[in-house]
Amino acid sequence: MKAHVHITLKNGVLDPQGKAISNSLTSLGFDGVEGVRQGKFIELDLADSDAEVAKARVSKMCEKLLANTVIENYTVEISES
Amino acid sequence: MKAHVHITLKNGVLDPQGKAISNSLTSLGFDGVEGVRQGKFIELDLADSDAEVAKARVSKMCEKLLANTVIENYTVEISES
Incomplete structure (x- = not known):
């Protein structure tokens, strides 16, 4: 079972x-870029077989290690295979 | 128009x-983690109004700046609003 975690900075x-990315894009000639936010994307391979259980465990992993919940939001998606 | 870019390391x-994340999760007591891959997630706000054009431009941004195509893959998703 796979889990996809997105960690983004809070508004x-x-x-x-x-x-920095935004400025670099502009200086490379890409105009019309109004905003850029960079986050993290983490893919986990899990041994769990129950999607609900897996989602709860991954949320706990985010709270404890993966995300800094003071300044970051996270979303967890679980998919088969 | 928004673009979501995922940049992941090639297999x-x-x-x-x-x-390191995998080892830390294990030492925190989360077992059953069989693999972890970390990538980047970039959100762009674009002035474009045509989704096809926007997607082509963002792909070019990935080739030129956002991704190192020797070792990284990227995917681009365009969404309204």
Whole structure:
């Protein structure tokens, strides 16, 4: 079973990395880029066979290790195979 | 218009960051984690109004700046609003 986790900065939290990407895109000639936010994407292979259980466990992993919940949001998607 | 870009390491490319996450999860007591791969997730706000055009432009941004296509794959999804 696979879990896909997206970790993104909360609204209002400054994102200097996104700002740097935005500036670089503009200086490369890509105009019309109004905003860039960079987050993390984590793929986990799990031994669990129950999707509900897996989702709960991965949420716990996010709370404990993967995300800094003071400044970051996370979403968990579970998929078969 | 929004673009969501996922940048992941190609199969076979070592992922020390994913390995570190995997080890940390195990030492925190989360068993059954068989593999972890970490990638990047980039959200772009674009001025474009045509989804096809936007997708082509974002793919070009990936080739030129966002992804290292020697070791990374990227996927682009375009969504309204």
